Amino acid sequence: MRKSLLVLSLAVILAPAAVSADTSINGFASIKAGMTTGSDEQLYGYDDTIDFKNESLIALQIKSDLGEKLSVTAQLLGRGRDDFDVGFEWAFISYQLTDNMTINAGRLRTPFYKYSDFKDVGYAYDWLRVPQGVYGLGFDTIEGLTFYRTAQLGSVDSTLQLIFGSYDGDATLSGNSVNASIDTITGITWELAKDSLSARFAYLAGKTSIDTAPVTLAPGFTVGNLYQALNANGLTPVVEAVDIDDESSNFIGVGLTFDDSNWIAVAEFTRVEVENSFIATQKNWYASIGKRFNSFTPYISYERENNDAVVSIYQPYSNVLPPQLLVPLQGLVASQERDASTWNVGFRYDFHPSAAFKAQFSSEDLQTTDQRNGVLAFGVDLVF
Amino acid sequence: MLNRLIVTMLVVAGAVSALPATADIAVIxxxxxxxxxxTDELTRLYTGRSSALxxxxxxxxxxxxxxxxxxGVGRSSAQLKAHWSKLIFTGKGTPPLELATEAAVIEHVTQNPNAIGYVDVxxxxxxxxxxxxxx
Known part of the structure; x- marks a missing residue:
């Protein structure tokens, strides 16, 4: 079905009669290769054999201005790691209420982070990839409505965004892809910019459900089996404290940027909480600094992730639970503990008016399991 | 192989390209x-932060x-292109119309009361x- 969509969209693009004067087509692509620096290391989807597919992607965007302040935008994106199967990353209609107010409806990007909206457009930033310690949450798209209002407050540029919608898709949990949804997402982001400085604040809240039951805890024993056994032992309150069923969730993000065309510095802090579940409260941040030398921009960045496991879930029951239930429960809760710091060094080189070559080395120190993972990657980001 | 590639990139990046003779530019x-x-307003117009003209x-x-x-805008062409790619691929903006020649810019500005452009003085x-x- 996805393939036929691609054929259809290519047919639309290639048929000159279908493209009116008010329709623009743009695209972007990243061709990247990488590998880990050690044989037993894994990071960002790479292992120790060089891979050209994992982080490569290509996208086409069609925007059609229908006049009377109405436009429609569709962005089709295929990722190498999904065998370049094409899907709609964005698909929305936009109505300009006034010169400084716009409302968009459809499939939108969840505005968690400063780079959320364009994190796939590698050409738009200097890093080879956005810092995964902060950006690796998932839930990238929302179906819903968003409202933008831009204003000048004295000499400060203000952009306010309100968003309302829901997420229905996949989430990755302990390496397993599971069904997930977030209902009644409401959020606000506010960005202020003056000269070289900008600051951003984001708050989103919603009701998260993640189907944890298929996740395997031990051979032949899933989280669903654990829930059944706990319920059978009259421990339904434990199940309710662990599972992720319509749980109140919130996200806070704060970002600061300095960019005077010579130096570029960025830092973001995020906090994610899913109440009444085994998901640890995630407090992550990164800081990055780069310097532009004409077409050459080297940078260095540091990421920190610190998620404590919610051991309070099982502690009151430690003496009550039989070991065959306590041990997998402890394992499930402990799987959320993560204490990692990552250094990245790399550069962007603008070798062409529409393309940049990038290389980046990342070294992750995973204190939780006392393991170090290194990845070397390079590639080209371009826009067309 | 990778090392050699990186060294090559560094050498290329370090090579200073010959700059063309600079002209005075008239904003029209x-x-x-x-x-x-x-100049601040000019920057705002050419980075999509103002649509007054x-x-x-x-x-x-x-x-x-x-x-x-x-x-005029205070950024390199590559930086500006990166800036506009943020706006294009999030549906937030469309870059200024591009015209092939200075004569075309003058003609466009002559005919459109709300237009702004630039040419060699x-x-x-x-x-x-x-x-x-x-x-």
């Missing part, structure tokens, strides 16, 4: 436009374009008004 508007313009650009192949990007005609000179 329609004669019917009586407003004044600061309809900005037009010279094509990327024009040598004057990169000079204007530096002198030597190319200015009576059909347009110079609001700012960049040198």
């Amino acid at each position: 508007v329609n004669p019917a436009n009586n407003s004044t313009l600061t 309809n900005a037009v650009n010279l094509a990327e192949s024009s040598p004057l374009r990169s000079q204007f990007d530096e002198k 030597a190319s200015v005609t009576d059909g347009v008004k110079v609001v700012l000179t960049l040198n």
